[in-house]
Amino acid sequence: MNFGVHLWDQYENLSQYTDKGIIFLEDIIKFLRGRIKIEIEYAKELKKLVKSHISTNKKKEDSYYTFTHATAFITYIKEISDVAGQHDQIAEELSKYEKDMNNSINTYKTERKRLFNRALKEQADLRNQIAKHDKARKLYEKSAKEEEKARERYIEMENDDLKTKAEVYNAKGIATSKQQICESYKTDYAAELKKTNDMQRTHYSIVMPDIYNHIQNMEEGRIEEVKNRLISFMEVEKKVVPILQRCIDGMEACCKTINAEKDIQTVIDLYRSGYTPNGDIEFVEYGTSTPNTTKKKNKLKAASFIRYRPHQNDKKDDPFFTNLPPLQQKKKINEKIVNFQKTLLKLNQERSGLEKMLEVAEKGVGVEGSSTPKSHMGLSQDRMNEELDKNRQNIENIQSEIEKYENFLRNIGHSKEETKSPNLNNHTPSSVKTTSLPPPPKEEITPTHSISNNDSDMFEEFEEDYSDSNHIEDCSLGRATAKYAFEGQNEGSLAIRDGEKLQIIEADTGDGWTRVKNDSGEDGFVPTLYIEYD
Incomplete structure (x- = not known):
């Protein structure tokens, strides 16, 4: 072919x-x-x-x-x-x-x-x-x-x-x-x-x-x-x-x-504030009370839309994130503590390395029988001692920062929906330490929205009259029973007895405190974990 x-x-x-x-x-x-x-x-x-x-x-x-x-x-x-x-x-x-x-x-x-x-x-x-x-x-x-x-x-x-x-x-x-x-x-x-x-x-x-x-x-x-x-x-x-x-x-x-x-859980963790929803708005009876009482009730009604919040500080001057809701604040502080702990671990490793270098250098001096400081790895003994001093100082500073943030974190408290402390299951009056409780929040009111100049006088009046028992009675959010005794030594807090019946006048807003009134008419803040809603 x-x-x-x-x-x-x-x-x-x-x-x-x-x-x-x-x-x-x-x-x-x-x-x-x-x-x-x-x-x-x-x-x-x-x-x-x-x-x-x-x-x-x-x-x-x-x-x-x-x-x-x-x-x-x-x-x-x-x-x-x-x-x-x-x-x-x-x-x-x-x-x-x-x-x-x-x-x-x-x-x-x-x-x-x-x-x-x-x-x-x-x-x-x-x-x-x-x-x-x-x-x-x-x-x-x-x-x-x-x-x-x-x-x-x-x-x-x-x-x-x-x-x-x-x-x-x-x-x-x-x-x-x-x-x-x-x-x-x-x-x-x-x-x-x-x-x-x-x-x-x-x-x-x-x-x-x-x-x-x-x-x-x-x-x-x-x-x-x-x-x-x-x-x-x-x-x-x-x-x-x-x-x-x-x-x-x-x-x-x-x-x-x-x-x-x-992802849904991440959304919740990212945006959950820890606050509880506002309670029902009380019915206001007109025409049956004195003008002064009506005025106070109207003020209380306006205040029912106001939430207790910390001051809105500038982020640059706010190392404790007080501008954030409670749960987000806790999250940020935990992140900060973790970062400090990583830095502390690095510093400890650095210290261990310096100590080994110094030990080797000192052994070298002993063998040679010379009192003159010898260098090791490019560093003299004096320089290594200086570095160790700096390292110790840095470690102390970091430990101080960690302790400061941990103390602040303990004082923040937990919102009712967030708290899953073992104390809920094994609480006895003797196990409660009032020193670990957060201080009662100051009676300082920050509106959830901007307030015009025309309304500022009304809020000032409200702050002056807020402790009046007449309008506290109209603001009841239900009743609760004290699970543990609380001494109430801090200003603004209320001492309660185990089993005492209480009236809720302000729900926990995420800071770990609930405002209550006892049968004697006294009111104040108590830890949310110490009471149980009826």
Whole structure:
């Protein structure tokens, strides 16, 4: 199965076919260039898209990115960024084949031109030989006809009695001459015929098959080139498939981390204030009380929408976060304590390292018997002692800060919904330590919204009359029973006995204290944990 045997007479078709083969290779290069361009643009746009949706500052500044679905999205698009990187890799690897293919095309073009030029030359030589053969044949044919005419004329004159001997002799000489010329042309024709046949036989059996077989080899190489290039392109993509699969696995894993219940709990932890809702607004009876009583009731009604809050301090001057609701304040202080503890751990490790260095340095001095301070690791003993002193001072400062925040945290108290202290289960009067209780809140009122200047006098009056027993009776929120005795030694607190019946006049607002009134009409703050609602 070869071109030389089966396509010996298909020079034109082979020429067109091989030309299309070169064009086909050029089309593959065009495709390769387009693919590389698309991969680069795709990777670029994908990275741009990822960059527009993720920022290093987002996680730090936006608390929304603490939720599982938000962090999963960040992880997801980071995996997309890795996918984009693999497309860059594909483009880079494919670009390596472009130059090789251009070189191959130039080689095929040169080889094709050489082979077909050789074929053209061989065909031209054969045509020239055939032309010589045809010319020799025509000369021989013409000479033979002239020789035949001369012979016929000689025979005719020889048989004619009227012709003289001279005329007959002349005719015989012409016939003989023509015969000799014809024989000469015949010999030339025979030689050209043999030469033409030999050349034609060699042309179709040896020369052209050899050329066509070389063209066949060139085509087989070109087709193998296409095969190998396509395999190479596939290998480039196959190489990145495991990495892309890991990216996909990463996407799948981050999707599985999304937890709606956890996010809901995070929302609660993030925004829960610890305050309790306002109680019911009391009905105000008009026309049956004295003007002074009505005035006080109206003031009390206005005050029912006011919540006790700490001062709203500037965050920069508020190390205890008193501007936050109780639970959020507790959360922030706990975070601060954890940070201090991490710093303390680092300082302790640093101290341990310095002590070991100092011990090694002192041993070195003892061995050498010299009193001159020696250096160790670039530090002298004096310098190490100085560093140890600084370290101890830093540790003391950090411990002081931790103690300060822990004490403040103990004094904050717990809201009723937040408290899950073991004391709830194992409380006995003897186990209660009033020293661990938060101080009663001052009777300082901060509105939940801004108050206009026109209303400020009304709130000042309210503060003056707030302890009046007339309107306290109208502000009852229910009754409770004391579970434990409370001495009430602090200003604003109320002493209670175990089992004493109390009237609730102000619910716990998250600071751990509830305002109550006893049967004697005395009112004040008691720890919420010390009473039980009836």
